[in-house]
Amino acid sequence: MPKYVRDNTGRFQQRPHYEPKELDIECEKIIKAFLTALHGTVKFPVQTEDLKKLIERDADDLDVYADLSIYGPEVEGVTEFSPGQKPRVSISSALTEDTRRENRLRTTLTHEYGHVKFHSYLWDMEPPSADLLRQQPNRNKIICKRDTMIDATQTDWMEWQAGYICGALLMPKSTVTNLCREYSEVHNIYGAISIQSAVGAQLVQATVTAFKVSQEAARVRLFKLGFLTAAPQSPPLFG
Numbered sequence: 001m002p003k004y005v006r007d008n009t010g011r012f013q014q015r016p017h018y019e020p021k022e023l024d025i026e027c028e029k030i031i032k033a034f035l036t037a038l039h040g041t042v043k044f045p046v047q048t049e050d051l052k053k054l055i056e057r058d059a060d061d062l063d064v065y066a067d068l069s070i071y072g073p074e075v076e077g078v079t080e081f082s083p084g085q086k087p088r089v090s091i092s093s094a095l096t097e098d099t100r101r102e103n104r105l106r107t108t109l110t111h112e113y114g115h116v117k118f119h120s121y122l123w124d125m126e127p128p129s130a131d132l133l134r135q136q137p138n139r140n141k142i143i144c145k146r147d148t149m150i151d152a153t154q155t156d157w158m159e160w161q162a163g164y165i166c167g168a169l170l171m172p173k174s175t176v177t178n179l180c181r182e183y184s185e186v187h188n189i190y191g192a193i194s195i196q197s198a199v200g201a202q203l204v205q206a207t208v209t210a211f212k213v214s215q216e217a218a219r220v221r222l223f224k225l226g227f228l229t230a231a232p233q234s235p236p237l238f239g
């Protein structure tokens with residue numbers, strides 16, 4: 001169970017606070033149990049169709065051909081909550097129809113799933129009144145913009161959590177750890193790998209390939225888990 005703190009965004013009285021390691025553990029459990037139930041085995045990258053199935057399992061509806069232009073040009077995903085019911089997820093059709101942006105679609109689907117799985121109970125606990133919904137018709141929705149899908153500031157706690165969850169589901173910590181450990185051993189590196197080094201760039205590329213994510217998503221995840229650093233590479237311990 002998460003710890004509860006005051007919600008400074010004013011959406012709820014209280015909001016859950018998760019440590020990154022709690023989300024890592026929880027997300028790894030969720031994705032591995034889901035893939036095992038579906039295929040009898042756990043393999044990465046998670047297939048895009050399986051990401052849709054995961055949402056469909058826990059949401060009332062998934063529409064990947066939604067017109068979200070009413071929310072603004074930056075919006076690519078919306079999750080709508082109704083107390084007592086499962087949430088409904090909408091993904092921008094512009095994203096679904098553009099095959100060059102499949103990695104973006106994958107992170108958006110998984111980000112919205114983060115809201116479905118980790119946030120929908122909040123609307124059951126503190127449902128907005130009919131009056132409030134009339135004044136603020138988007139009060140029961142989370143409207144997600146492209147720029148904060150993978151990484152948001154901690155003050156925007158819902159987006160931050162969904163972004164972290166997205167990385168933790170697509171790139172579970174133990175699988176990423178194994179990949180990074182192999183790289184460090186092969187290249188005789190102790191500690192975090194510098195993003196400025198060729199090995200750092202190769203590690204990002206290996207993560208992109210292993211988990212079928214964008215360069216940005218791979219980089220953010222590797223930084224958050226402490227496998228990448230912005231500092232220059234320290235020399236190997238043993239020549």
Ligand SMILES: [Zn+2]
Nearest residue numbers: 142144159162
């Ligand atoms: Zn979001």
